Amino acid sequence: MTALxxxxxxxxxxxxxxxxxxxxxxxxxxDLLAGLISGVLLVLAVILSxxxxxxxxxxWRMPMGxxxxxxxxxxxxxxLAAAVGLAAVLFSSAxxxxxxxxxxxxxxxxxxxxxxxxxxxxGDIFNRFVFVEIAVISSYxxxxxxxxxxxxxxxxxxxxxxxxxxxxxxxxxxVLYALHGTVNVAHLAGSVPAAGTSVPGPEIxxxxxxxxxxxxxxxAAAPLHVWQPDALAAAxxxxxxxxxxxxxxxxxxxxxxxxxxxxxxxAEALGWMLLFPGLLSMLFGALTAPRRKDPRAFLSYQGISxxxxxxxxxxxxxxxxxxxxxxxxxxxxAGAVFHLLNYGGxxxxxxxxxxxxxxxxxxxxxxxxxxxxxxxxxxxIPPLGGxxxxxxxxxxxxxxxxxLLAAAAAVTAVLAPVSFYRRRDEFPPPPAGPAGRTPPAMxxxxxxxxxxxxxxxxxPLPGLRGRLLGPARAAVLDREAYAAYLEPxxxxxx
Amino acid sequence: xxxxxxxxxxxxxxxxxxxxxxxNLVKLIISVAVIEAAVNLFLVLAGYRREGIAPIMTxxxxxxxxxxxxxxxxxxxxxxxxxxxxxxxxxxxxxxxSLRLYHIYGTYDLSEIRKAAREEDR
Amino acid sequence: MMTRSxxxxxxxxxxxxxxxxxxxxVILYGxxxxxxxxxxxxxxxxxxxxILISRGKEEAGRRLPLSRAGRFDNTGALVFLAVGLLGxxxxxxxLANFLQRLFPGRPFSLLSSGTIPVNNLAIGLKIxxxxxxxxxxxxxxxxxxxxxxxxxxxxEE
Numbered sequence: 001m002t003a004l005x006x007x008x009x010x011x012x013x014x015x016x017x018x019x020x021x022x023x024x025x026x027x028x029x030x031d032l033l034a035g036l037i038s039g040v041l042l043v044l045a046v047i048l049s050x051x052x053x054x055x056x057x058x059x060w061r062m063p064m065g066x067x068x069x070x071x072x073x074x075x076x077x078x079x080l081a082a083a084v085g086l087a088a089v090l091f092s093s094a095x096x097x098x099x100x101x102x103x104x105x106x107x108x109x110x111x112x113x114x115x116x117x118x119x120x121x122x123g124d125i126f127n128r129f130v131f132v133e134i135a136v137i138s139s140y141x142x143x144x145x146x147x148x149x150x151x152x153x154x155x156x157x158x159x160x161x162x163x164x165x166x167x168x169x170x171x172x173x174x175v176l177y178a179l180h181g182t183v184n185v186a187h188l189a190g191s192v193p194a195a196g197t198s199v200p201g202p203e204i205x206x207x208x209x210x211x212x213x214x215x216x217x218x219x220a221a222a223p224l225h226v227w228q229p230d231a232l233a234a235a236x237x238x239x240x241x242x243x244x245x246x247x248x249x250x251x252x253x254x255x256x257x258x259x260x261x262x263x264x265x266x267a268e269a270l271g272w273m274l275l276f277p278g279l280l281s282m283l284f285g286a287l288t289a290p291r292r293k294d295p296r297a298f299l300s301y302q303g304i305s306x307x308x309x310x311x312x313x314x315x316x317x318x319x320x321x322x323x324x325x326x327x328x329x330x331x332x333x334a335g336a337v338f339h340l341l342n343y344g345g346x347x348x349x350x351x352x353x354x355x356x357x358x359x360x361x362x363x364x365x366x367x368x369x370x371x372x373x374x375x376x377x378x379x380x381i382p383p384l385g386g387x388x389x390x391x392x393x394x395x396x397x398x399x400x401x402x403x404l405l406a407a408a409a410a411v412t413a414v415l416a417p418v419s420f421y422r423r424r425d426e427f428p429p430p431p432a433g434p435a436g437r438t439p440p441a442m443x444x445x446x447x448x449x450x451x452x453x454x455x456x457x458x459x460p461l462p463g464l465r466g467r468l469l470g471p472a473r474a475a476v477l478d479r480e481a482y483a484a485y486l487e488p489x490x491x492x493x494x
Numbered sequence: 495x496x497x498x499x500x501x502x503x504x505x506x507x508x509x510x511x512x513x514x515x516x517x518n519l520v521k522l523i524i525s526v527a528v529i530e531a532a533v534n535l536f537l538v539l540a541g542y543r544r545e546g547i548a549p550i551m552t553x554x555x556x557x558x559x560x561x562x563x564x565x566x567x568x569x570x571x572x573x574x575x576x577x578x579x580x581x582x583x584x585x586x587x588x589x590x591x592s593l594r595l596y597h598i599y600g601t602y603d604l605s606e607i608r609k610a611a612r613e614e615d616r
Numbered sequence: 617m618m619t620r621s622x623x624x625x626x627x628x629x630x631x632x633x634x635x636x637x638x639x640x641x642v643i644l645y646g647x648x649x650x651x652x653x654x655x656x657x658x659x660x661x662x663x664x665x666x667i668l669i670s671r672g673k674e675e676a677g678r679r680l681p682l683s684r685a686g687r688f689d690n691t692g693a694l695v696f697l698a699v700g701l702l703g704x705x706x707x708x709x710x711l712a713n714f715l716q717r718l719f720p721g722r723p724f725s726l727l728s729s730g731t732i733p734v735n736n737l738a739i740g741l742k743i744x745x746x747x748x749x750x751x752x753x754x755x756x757x758x759x760x761x762x763x764x765x766x767x768x769x770x771x772e773e
Contacts, residue, residue: 006710010697017693020686058703058711126573133580137587144591149598150611156519156591157604163526163584164513167533170577171506174533177570178540550650575654586750593757 002053045082063184067123072471084245091445169214219252222281237355245348274315282308328400335392349374506532541567628670657743692742
């Protein structure tokens with residue numbers, strides 16, 4: 001089944017280059033092709049979920065060739081990206097009438113999809129960097145797609161700082177290559193830190209810091225969040241949903257987690273590199289959000305707070321794993337991955353609901369339903385997924401011996417529903433898109449994501465826990481399992 | 495650790511300093527280009543070998559082992575080429591957006607552009 | 617519009633074809649010597665950029681219209697992807713070198729190394745179109761006025 005992996009990147013890439021060849025006619029061909037490809041990608045992601053393995057491109061054996069890898073951490077993120085992608089495409093087909101250059105839009109969206117899928121699947125750190133750049137460069141254009149001054153100003157700020165941050169990542173890759181002579185993740189997992197030592201040396205910590213800065217920017221973690229509120233407010237609604245629901249979780253948080261946990265391994269210093277920005281974003285986002293008037297800016301800061309929870313959970317998992325507290329570490333890791341999925345689905349849903357067409361002055365039925373599900377999950381209202389994942393992270397912090405951090409996370413978790421409740425009239429946010437009845441494609445996109453958000457709430461149930469959260473926890477914490485992917489090519493190690 | 499690496503790092507920091515302190519879009523774009531040049535230099539240096547030969551097999555090299563023992567590492571050069579392509583597309587994009595912003599606001603000053611954009615929003 | 621010196625115009629007219637041929641050579645010998653699709657494509661594009669700088673964007677746009685450059689760009693990428701997918705179907709793995717058996721890797725012979733020259737040609741075509749497009753677009757933006765209108769009038773010419 002892993003033979004299907006390259007299609008996750010090749011299909012959207014092909015669509016991105018076919019579309020501009022037919023600039024005008026037939027008019028709806030772009031919509032059909034983009035919808036078809038995204039649908040196929042979602043089906044593929046569902047088929048691939050729960051299967052693990054690697055794919056060696058061109059038949060070149062690891063660690064020499066380029067490879068794609070699927071494991072318990074990448075499979076759920078791939079599924080999230082595919083679901084958010086299909087919803088955004090469905091939504092765009094009805095939303096786009098307000099913009100010129102339809103096929104250019106579809107081409108960029110498909111290019112971004114290819115970049116995101118490649119980021120998730122890539123088995124070496126250099127190609128991950130390249131795929132992140134493919135996704136992010138398309139997102140710069142999409143943020144400024146309306147061509148209005150405000151959107152372009154947001155896009156250039158995002159792009160300039162993003163270009164700087166990208167070079168931090170590349171420098172980190174270069175340092176790792178200079179030290180270990182490989183960029184293959186499995187190969188690095190077996191050789192960093194240098195054999196015989198358990199504590200990483202200063203050069204490894206330096207490389208890790210570069211990676212944290214590079215990917216932390218993409219995940220909009222607190223000191224590096226500056227681009228996110230502007231970009232999400234200025235982008236077209238489906239692009240904002242795609243950014244918040246797929247790009248930030250995949251090219252930011254997932255890439256960061258994969259690099260730190262699998263490439264660098266477990267060390268307390270690395271854990272604090274995640275915990276510090278995590279706690280900062282969690283508190284800063286939650287405290288700043290209520291002071292923002294624009295509902296989209298409010299949502300953006302709430303999103304920063306959620307990313308903070310994920311990073312806090314990941315950092316705690318690493319620190320606790322080093323200290324040998326297996327149970328608490330496992331709970332933190334599972335909670336962090338689960339919260340990442342909840343955040344991605346719910347944030348995308350809320351941004352889409354904000355752009356849904358509605359009768360003038362009041363939100364439509366569909367967007368009200370979607371807004372309730374999304375806001376409920378992000379705010380952490382009990383039966384929904386966001387509540388369970390926040391509870392897991394708080395419990396892990398408490399069990400692991402961080403009572404202060406647990407209290408801070410718990411207080412922030414209680415604050416979120418309060419600040420959402422005080423602005424209940426804005427959720428679902430007032431429509432920013434064209435007025436009128438909600439077109440069926442828009443409603444379909446909203447329903448798809450609502451199903452995802454509600455479905456995720458069932459994941460902690462005993463029967464389902466082992467299918468999603470168990471493999472994710474194992475993939476985050478078990479570095480040796482990833483290094484074992486290399487075994488068929490063992491004799492080729494230098 | 496050779497002093498060359500230190501120089502590369504200084505160049506990197508010069509670029510980062512420019513990116514964080516300048517306001518003019520053209521200078522910001524130049525800062526990005528400086529950072530990129532520093533990282534590319536570092537990558538090439540990572541594959542450098544004293545008195546190495548170009549990693550191109552010609553008819554003079556009969557034995558692969560002998561060739562591999564003397565040639566510089568070609569892999570970082572491939573990475574540099576990729577990173578240059580990315581940098582090129584990014585640079586073209588950033589210049590394009592800046593020109594368009596200049597067309598709208600008549601200035602390259604990012605803080606003035608943001609102020610004007612915010613007022614336009616009200 | 618500024619006036620351009622006759623010497624520059626004349627010399628660039630003579631130089632451009634040679635630059636173009638050099639670019640083709642770099643692409644065609646990419647699997648044997650330094651070079652390949654990317655540098656070759658850039659050289660091809662630079663022949664047209666020389667025309668753009670020395671004789672104006674109207675003349676360059678006549679030599680290589682915007683729409684055709686865009687088609688080069690996309691076709692190149694698609695050919696590369698098609699080679700990859702053919703490898704998936706015929707060679708058992710994405711981007712597998714399925715032509716290797718037909719053109720085995722004999723060193724220093726032009727017809728060798730399977731799909732690599734095909735990929736080089738595809739990349740060369742893409743970069744040629746892409747780089748020229750980027751520079752042409754920026755030169756249209758620079759002149760001011762409405763960029764969309766500027767491009768539209770160029771396409772109509």
